[in-house]
Amino acid sequence: MKFTVKNEKPAAVKTGCVVLAIFEKRKLSAAAEQFDKTTRGLLTNLMRNGDMDGKSGQTLLIPDPAGAKCDRVLLVGCGKAGEFSDQDYRAAVAGAAGVLDRCGTTDAVSYLADVDVGDHGAYWKVRQLVEVTSGALYIPDAHKSKRNRPAKPLRRMGINAGGAKTKPAQQAITDGMAIAAGVELARTLGDLPPNICSPAYLASQARSLGRDYPKIRTSVMEEAGMRKLGMGALLSVSRGSRQPAKLISLQYSGGKRGDKPVVLVGKGVTFDSGGISIKPGAAMDEMKYDMCGAASVLGVVTACAELLLPINVVGIIPTVENMPDGIASKPGDIVTSMSGQTIEILNTDAEGRLILCDALTYAEKFDPEVVIDIATLTGAVIVALGSHPAGLLGNHKPLIHDLLKAGKNSGDRCWELPLWDDYQEQLDSNFADMANIGGKGAGTITAACFLSRFTRKFHWAHLDIAGVAWKSGKEKGATGRPVSLLVQYII
Ligand code: BES
Ligand code: MN
Ligand code: ZN
Secondary structure (H helix, E strand, O other), X not given: OEEEEXXXXXXXXXXXXXXXXEEEXXXXXXXXXXXXXXXXXXXXXXXXXXXXXXXXXXXXXXXXXXXXXXXXXXXXXXXXXXXXXXXXXXXXXXXXXXXXXXXXXXXXXXXXXXXXXXXXXXXXXXXXXXXXXXXXXXXXXXXXXXXXXXXXXXXXXXXXXXXXXXXXXXXXXXXXXXXXXXXXXXXXXXXXXXXXXXXXXXXXXXXXXXXXXXXXXXXXXXXXXXXXXXXXXXHHHHOOOOOOOEEEEEEEEOOOOXXXXXXXXXXXXXXXXXXXXXXXXXXXXXXXHHHHHHHHHXXXXXXXXXXXXXXXXXXXXXXXXXXXXXXOOOOOOEEEOOOOOEEEOOOOOOOHHHHHHHHHHHHHHHOOOEEEEEEOOOOHHHHHHOOOOEEEEEOOHHHHHXXXXXXXXXXXXXXXXXXXXXXXXXXXXXXXXXXXXXXXXXXXXXXXXXXXXXXXXXOEEEEEOOOOOEEOHHHOEEOOOOHHHHHHHHO
């Protein structure tokens, strides 16, 4: 998809489709009002006839509007004018994109960014429009033998953000397109089947980013290297798999030589069967998404490189497959992590923290400004927060504050849970320094408590994305979250 700034009046612009906002009840947005005047009341007449009254979710496509230069006009219901929230705006933009993609036009000009959304400026509205529109056009049909694509899909969109705002609108398009590309990469990888998307496949993807972008350097450590570093926790997870573990590092050098990097650590379990503590069969296919943290790291690093952001970013991806086998880890096994701390594995399905703890210790060598790990870590976060925000925990107030703010701004939200010392005793083990599970209650917090024992040397935050990284049911598919949140934080 290509986006440009378009400042022409709605009835004067030559395009396949003009997109206009309508509020309840039959209230025209400023651009719709202009369009209505030039077309001698076309829109007011339609509304008087009851074709549409502006309720949110409504769309109405009108062919060949007399008096205007466009081939079609698409009216988008936006609800009550004074109550148009960030979420409503995103829903209206997504609804419009769906209709446009199937109505036979390849180009459109949208005036949706010209309406008031809270107190957001043109930059925010245009960037959201670009991100949401791009996201709405994603179809995961790479493995369908017959692709069911629109004959004439939407390819170009002009955006009007109310005239004189050309500069911020232009920047918003640049940023939005880079973020959309990062989100799309994360979704594409997430949706791949686990027989294709293996640890080796993620490594090859990371290497290809290193080839595509001069400012990205990729290196991949094999199991022998990890053994040398003493990564006994990470290696214990991949023991049961025929697929060897990989430890991927991507260094994006957009900043000065000595600038401390933002380090992102992404959980890359390409399939989580649970191991010997095997999961029940229902919906087990969804455990192919257990690498969405890793995918988001690849997406964020891509967006940073697209935008040439003046900052250093390091992506670390521990990637493994968690499988049962004759030599797989067993409940009761004790392993030694790279930090020297020993871990009693009471449940082989709590594998994410085992690979992350060694990757977090490894992160020390990059002398980080902050470390953020991103992981589909616990089912418990879905119980606590559902699928709206990611769970956020960490050891540094300012970092938590910045992530909450970036989440709110990007629409890709997170919510803090308490990382109190009170929970730490749930990890006590009679035989090792700690157990890998915290027993009943507060599963997301005890998982973060476990990680906190490996992050004492730096500012750290943890995003538990098990609830937000993909959708289940009819709409099953990866979401690309939290790429947008993290790029916003880095910007
Ligand atoms: N990958 C899962 C977390 C998960 C579960 C994500 C369901 C999305 C949906 C993780 O490795 C896991 O299995 N966690 C266990 C931890 C438990 C054994 C302490 C869980 O959440 O059940
Ligand atoms: Mn698991
Ligand atoms: Zn897992």
